[in-house]
Amino acid sequence: MPSDTVAKIKERLGIVEVVGSYVGLERAGSNYKAKCPFHNERTPSFFVSPERGSYYCFGCQAKGDIFTFVEEFEGLDFKGALKLLAARAGVPIVYEKPEKTGEREKIYAALEEATAYFEKELAKQPEVLKYLTSRGASAKTAESFRLGFAPAGWRNLSEVMLKKGFSAGILERAGLAKKGPSGFYDRFRSRVMFPIGDSASRVVGFSGRIWGEAGEAEAKYLNSPETELFNKSKILYGFDKAKLSIKKNNFAIFVEGQMDLIMSHQIGFTNAVATSGTALTESHLLSVDRLSNRIIFAFDPDKAGFKAAIRGTKLALAHGMEVKIAPFPKTKDPADLAKEDPESFKKIISDSLPVIDFILEKIIKAGLSGRRLADGVALHLLPFVKAVQSRIEQSQAVKKIAERTSIRETALFEELQKVGVEQVGAEVGQGKNSKDSRRDFVERRIFGLLMREGVSGKDGVLAKQVKALLGEEDFKRREELYGELKDELLFEIDAYFPDGGESSGADGLLREYQRDILKLRFGLAMRELALAEKGGDRAKTEALIKKCQEISKQITELAG
Numbered sequence: 001m002p003s004d005t006v007a008k009i010k011e012r013l014g015i016v017e018v019v020g021s022y023v024g025l026e027r028a029g030s031n032y033k034a035k036c037p038f039h040n041e042r043t044p045s046f047f048v049s050p051e052r053g054s055y056y057c058f059g060c061q062a063k064g065d066i067f068t069f070v071e072e073f074e075g076l077d078f079k080g081a082l083k084l085l086a087a088r089a090g091v092p093i094v095y096e097k098p099e100k101t102g103e104r105e106k107i108y109a110a111l112e113e114a115t116a117y118f119e120k121e122l123a124k125q126p127e128v129l130k131y132l133t134s135r136g137a138s139a140k141t142a143e144s145f146r147l148g149f150a151p152a153g154w155r156n157l158s159e160v161m162l163k164k165g166f167s168a169g170i171l172e173r174a175g176l177a178k179k180g181p182s183g184f185y186d187r188f189r190s191r192v193m194f195p196i197g198d199s200a201s202r203v204v205g206f207s208g209r210i211w212g213e214a215g216e217a218e219a220k221y222l223n224s225p226e227t228e229l230f231n232k233s234k235i236l237y238g239f240d241k242a243k244l245s246i247k248k249n250n251f252a253i254f255v256e257g258q259m260d261l262i263m264s265h266q267i268g269f270t271n272a273v274a275t276s277g278t279a280l281t282e283s284h285l286l287s288v289d290r291l292s293n294r295i296i297f298a299f300d301p302d303k304a305g306f307k308a309a310i311r312g313t314k315l316a317l318a319h320g321m322e323v324k325i326a327p328f329p330k331t332k333d334p335a336d337l338a339k340e341d342p343e344s345f346k347k348i349i350s351d352s353l354p355v356i357d358f359i360l361e362k363i364i365k366a367g368l369s370g371r372r373l374a375d376g377v378a379l380h381l382l383p384f385v386k387a388v389q390s391r392i393e394q395s396q397a398v399k400k401i402a403e404r405t406s407i408r409e410t411a412l413f414e415e416l417q418k419v420g421v422e423q424v425g426a427e428v429g430q431g432k433n434s435k436d437s438r439r440d441f442v443e444r445r446i447f448g449l450l451m452r453e454g455v456s457g458k459d460g461v462l463a464k465q466v467k468a469l470l471g472e473e474d475f476k477r478r479e480e481l482y483g484e485l486k487d488e489l490l491f492e493i494d495a496y497f498p499d500g501g502e503s504s505g506a507d508g509l510l511r512e513y514q515r516d517i518l519k520l521r522f523g524l525a526m527r528e529l530a531l532a533e534k535g536g537d538r539a540k541t542e543a544l545i546k547k548c549q550e551i552s553k554q555i556t557e558l559a560g
């Protein structure tokens, strides 16, 4: 691990600067707070300490530094986060020697090498270039999305890669080669290649569009298989290029295919993303939701993909996202429209309708009436209303449907009750811990104070008092236990006593802690006493009575 680089980056980039570029931070004493990007919450419990260069969430216990934050937020491994942050800090990364790199790094390297190979091959193919131009993609777009070409033939790429020192096993694990009865062969043959990047723009997979006559068994689009780097349910095509724009414009556009995506970007909708040969998942939505909770689906309404998108919108509604549908005409792909008439593409995006309105209008246009209209509403529309998280918005939707269809509101609400609750509404990443008991709470504050001051801080008075109360051994044990929770405790104490203003409060806490410990001890002694009496142990009984009296006296003294 290049630890120099890490230190240099941390020197140049503050945690507030890094985290603040992803989530809105608010000052809270010497710390900053925000709504946690890693779990669903309404009130902020995510704290950032500029002094310690770390963050901590009381809701889901997420914690760490700028690197773990970027890893978590961007869905990257450490190296990916390093790449992003190094670029941002302007610190060059010193790479280790290739023979020392791990298998994972070799797979990344193989995918990068293959991308470069496909790019070079594309330059040799005037027909393919002509095709891309005819679809509207400019040379600049092709270059920026690193479009390429996999030539026909079974071993073109494999042979080049083997010569460069990549093993067949690595090529297979990268999803570039397949093992057949007579050895390895290229997965992608005679295809226009669209590399798919992770959040740090490292190529992790490909989508290949067939070039020339498709054989019967060949799909028009072929995607890389799931690999250790390419997780289709997490990766969104174009996300690396779209993320800043999504945050800046405060909405994301979901398109269906690779061409739709690159053309949207080319005409200025740089906030477009696409799934890669899979239905929309919760992970896809979450990675967008962290940047903006407003999404527009720009799907060709005639295609199978549209039905999948409609299901995806339900998932998004259940996440409390604002979901709109762009009313693209049936006759044209978004990509074709972007090429032929960018202005009307823009208009369609700005004419997007909230998904419930969109479906409602479709049902009304179908011209149904009576029972059939009611059935249509119940079947096609109410499930979306049900998915909406806010009760107020639900009522508003029902009201609107009643107005437009003349179905009575009460009837609609009755139908709504019958709609099955889908398993999508559960809050994500809810905090694991239930509320701490009061004693736990007090003890954590006490040890938090000790950590912040250091045991000898403030003349070590507090430490001495706590030691006197607990005894040396018990004190050590708890110190060790809480040492593992240092981050949490420090954040808690900062939130509890901001700006170190604990002088008066700490005394009260200590008294409460002393009382708690003594009461606990008293309870234990009483139980022992009962056992000793039952067992007829007179000497022990006497001793325990004395002990109970002593503790009880201490408690009274403390109260006085």
Ligand SMILES: [Zn+2]
Pocket (backbone or CB within 6 Å): 036, 037, 038, 039, 046, 057, 058, 059, 060, 061, 062
């Ligand atoms: Zn959290």
